[in-house]
Amino acid sequence: MRLQHLTWPEVEAYLNRSTGIILPIGSTEQHGPNGLVGxxxxxxxxxxxxxxxxxxxLVGPTQNLGMAQHHLAFPGTITLRPSTxxxxxxxxxxxxxxxxxxxxLFLNGxxxxxxxxxxxxxxxxxxxxxxxxxAGGEVPSLGLYNWFAGPRVRELAGELYGDAEGGHATPSxxxxxxxxxxTEKQASLSPRVAPSGSAQCTxxxxxxxxxxxxxxxxxxxxxxxxxxxxxxxxxxxxxxxxRAFVGAR
Ligand code: NI
Numbered sequence: 001m002r003l004q005h006l007t008w009p010e011v012e013a014y015l016n017r018s019t020g021i022i023l024p025i026g027s028t029e030q031h032g033p034n035g036l037v038g039x040x041x042x043x044x045x046x047x048x049x050x051x052x053x054x055x056x057x058l059v060g061p062t063q064n065l066g067m068a069q070h071h072l073a074f075p076g077t078i079t080l081r082p083s084t085x086x087x088x089x090x091x092x093x094x095x096x097x098x099x100x101x102x103x104x105l106f107l108n109g110x111x112x113x114x115x116x117x118x119x120x121x122x123x124x125x126x127x128x129x130x131x132x133x134x135a136g137g138e139v140p141s142l143g144l145y146n147w148f149a150g151p152r153v154r155e156l157a158g159e160l161y162g163d164a165e166g167g168h169a170t171p172s173x174x175x176x177x178x179x180x181x182x183t184e185k186q187a188s189l190s191p192r193v194a195p196s197g198s199a200q201c202t203x204x205x206x207x208x209x210x211x212x213x214x215x216x217x218x219x220x221x222x223x224x225x226x227x228x229x230x231x232x233x234x235x236x237x238x239x240x241x242x243r244a245f246v247g248a249r
Pocket of ligand 1: 168
């Protein structure tokens with residue numbers, strides 16, 4: 001069930017039986033020579049949409065822009081500042097809280113977002129704790145779940161790719177985004193497995209360290225048929241995380 005495809009009376013009816021919502025969050029950033037710029041948003045939204053249909057959970061609009069400053073030396077990357085994303089997350093949660101949503105789970109596709117989203121949660125909770133939030137409502141339960149860190153997804157990535165999974169432009173995320181968009185891109189990758197290292201640096205330094213944008217990965221191993229398997233593993237992992245988040249039912 002996608003919020004964007006409902007009417008307000010349908011949203012009101014949903015709220016009468018459930019007050020939980022999943023919000024996909026990603027990034028718009030380079031993913032190496034054969035990975036899509038939208039990978040980090042496409043993967044979690046595909047998992048969320050499938051989960052939402054299968055289990056009748058409401059899925060809100062995808063936050064497509066995230067923390068991508070270290071990828072700015074590659075064309076196509078768009079970044080927000082941490083303060084901007086923090087404000088977007090805060091305003092989104094407060095809008096949903098106003099309607100009575102009590103559980104908001106961000107289904108994340110980008111490791112770079114984790115610190116800022118958690119900072120936004122801390123900001124909301126501090127505001128409430130300090131009674132600055134004058135309306136006096138409760139802050140919803142807030143969760144952040146990373147699809148790529150789920151146990152079934154990790155196991156499948158290990159089985160298919162071993163150490164060539166790497167950390168960015170990974171064959172698992174490339175496979176899932178290709179499956180979701182019915183595309184496949186070819187590129188010659190040299191070296192086959194990209195160098196590893198830290199992304200805590202400027203955009204220029206990142207491109208020096210990782211010349212084609214990959215980090216520790218070999219996405220030539222990716223394929224759409226793998227993507228179908230990652231979708232199933234990702235939905236099962238996310239469903240388990242969702243049930244734990246809202247309380248077993
Ligand atoms: Ni990614």
